[in-house]
Amino acid sequence: MDKPILKDSMRLFEQLGQIKSRSMFGGFGIFADETMFALVVNDKLHVRADSKLTRQFKALGLEPYVYKKRGFPVVTKYFALTDDWSADSNRTLTVAKEALNAAKEEKKIQSKAKPNRLKDLPNLRLATERMLKKAGIDDVESLEEVGAVKAYQAIQSSHSAEVSVELLWALEGAIKGTHWSVIPQTRRQELLNKLSS
Known part of the structure; x- marks a missing residue:
């Protein structure tokens, strides 16, 4: 299965760390050094958003990716970038860096707040x-x-x-x-x- 958008995105993100992809949410998650920050699904690149990026993306009219789990819709933190955005590699790389930093920060916070049960x-x-x-x-x-x-x-x-x-x-x-x-x-x-x- 040829996924040019996945290959191109992974090539673009190489400078962010060790880039890998894994099957996730019906598409392919993109990871930098074991932290997922992007998703390719339905032939579109989606970028993970924290609350700040979510506000920016929504202001631009971007939509979060929704998938079905056991028949129920699940809204993810990944927003689909429009074609004009994807065509601008510098803009895509900048937002990907921001998404990766936010994902790493969230990971750090989660690991400190370990559950008791x-x-x-x-x-x-x-x-x-x-x-x-x-x-x-x-x-x-x-x-x-x-x-x-x-x-x-x-x-x-x-x-x-x-x-x-x-x-x-x-x-x-x-x-x-x-x-x-x-x-x-x-x-x-x-x-x-x-x-x-």
């Missing part, structure tokens, strides 16, 4: 919290201490049913404060190697 961590639900508690991991601090692999093994040994490997990514994401789908393939392989060693 396991179920409130990214990727985890009440059922996962119960599984962890049954395995002897009662709080966020304990989970961070033992790490994803040992927590996964503890759940495996205390759980009667088979445990999916996706739980390993979910636990790693919970510890890192990110969605499991953004865990790099190299890190997943490291976790699997630790698991089988």
Whole structure:
């Protein structure tokens, strides 16, 4: 599937850091050094907006990207840039830098405001919290201490049913404060190697 807008955007953003793309929200998220700040979906470049950028974008008549999750619309923080905007690479790069800085700042704040309950961590639900508690991991601090692999093994040994490997990514994401789908393939392989060693 040829996505010229994705390739062109990634090339343009190379000066912002190590640029990667991953499948997200029905399109492709663009990351600089593991922080997502842009999205290519419906053949348009979308840029992440904080409250300041949201005001600017709305004043220009730009719209946030909306996707459906379980039949319900979800409004994202990503605004579609118009064609005239996308044609101006300097303008696009400037706004992308602003979006990236805002996304990094938000990430920093989120990591400081860690939840107390396991179920409130990214990727985890009440059922996962119960599984962890049954395995002897009662709080966020304990989970961070033992790490994803040992927590996964503890759940495996205390759980009667088979445990999916996706739980390993979910636990790693919970510890890192990110969605499991953004865990790099190299890190997943490291976790699997630790698991089988």
